Amino acid sequence: xxxxxxxxxxxxxxxxxxxxxxxxxxxxxxxxxxxxxxxxxxxxxxxxxxxxxxxxxxxxxxxxxxxxxxxxxxxxxxxxxxxxxxxxxxxxxxxxxxxxxxxxxxxxxxx
Amino acid sequence: xxxxxxxxxxxxxxxxxxxxxxxxxxxxxxxxxxxxxxxxxxxxxxxxxxxxxxxxxxxxxxxxxxxxxxxxxxxxxxxxxxxxxxxxxxxxxxxxxxxxxxxxxxxxxxxxx
Numbered sequence: 001x002x003x004x005x006x007x008x009x010x011x012x013x014x015x016x017x018x019x020x021x022x023x024x025x026x027x028x029x030x031x032x033x034x035x036x037x038x039x040x041x042x043x044x045x046x047x048x049x050x051x052x053x054x055x056x057x058x059x060x061x062x063x064x065x066x067x068x069x070x071x072x073x074x075x076x077x078x079x080x081x082x083x084x085x086x087x088x089x090x091x092x093x094x095x096x097x098x099x100x101x102x103x104x105x106x107x108x109x110x111x
Numbered sequence: 112x113x114x115x116x117x118x119x120x121x122x123x124x125x126x127x128x129x130x131x132x133x134x135x136x137x138x139x140x141x142x143x144x145x146x147x148x149x150x151x152x153x154x155x156x157x158x159x160x161x162x163x164x165x166x167x168x169x170x171x172x173x174x175x176x177x178x179x180x181x182x183x184x185x186x187x188x189x190x191x192x193x194x195x196x197x198x199x200x201x202x203x204x205x206x207x208x209x210x211x212x213x214x215x216x217x218x219x220x221x222x223x224x
Binding site for chain 1: 115120143145147152153154155156157160162201203205210211212214215216217
């Protein structure tokens with residue numbers, strides 16, 4: 001089996017700050033995803049990547065950048081944190097058989 | 112527009128009861144439907160999926176789901192729940208290119224021991 005590791009687990013930032021979230025997977029999966037989870041709103045796709053150096057925008061990409069420099073890692077940057085923003089960011093990877101494997105999430109709080 | 116609707120935000124049952132968690136979707140083309148479970152503070156875990164064939168699919172831990180094209184539904188069921196089944200359940204739909212998985216808002220299941 002494999003694992004998806006997200007760092008940090010908790011991230012506290014200041015308004016206007018640039019914040020970076022990291023994700024590593026050892027499944028050797030091609031496709032990786034970043035989702036944002038807000039209470040009562042389900043999951044919304046921010047970015048995904050089908051291979052190294054590929055980036056595809058999801059429905060919620062505005063205000064975020066992403067980077068896939070290696071097959072095993074996918075990072076997400078909040079370009080300017082919004083005051084009182086609070087959400088969980090979930091990284092996932094895909095086997096190619098329409099199943100997603102998720103990390104445990106990074107919980108973001110902005111003061 | 113692709114949508115996934117989970118009509119119940121919260122469901123509470125007693126241990127040993129049966130449960131049905133409802134999912135309706137609106138999506139064009141060939142699709143995959145799936146269910147995921149999220150325990151508190153964790154990421155989502157895959158339960159089961161459907162693409163074609165037998166409309167009833169079996170998943171892990173006694174869960175099964177039934178696809179209905181006429182109702183655009185993919186409801187999740189379990190005959191006898193355990194307290195450890197308490198979690199949030201998400202229904203998801205994706206197309207054959209699996210470039211985006213659209214998730215419902217989730218149903219929080221509470222099982223009272």
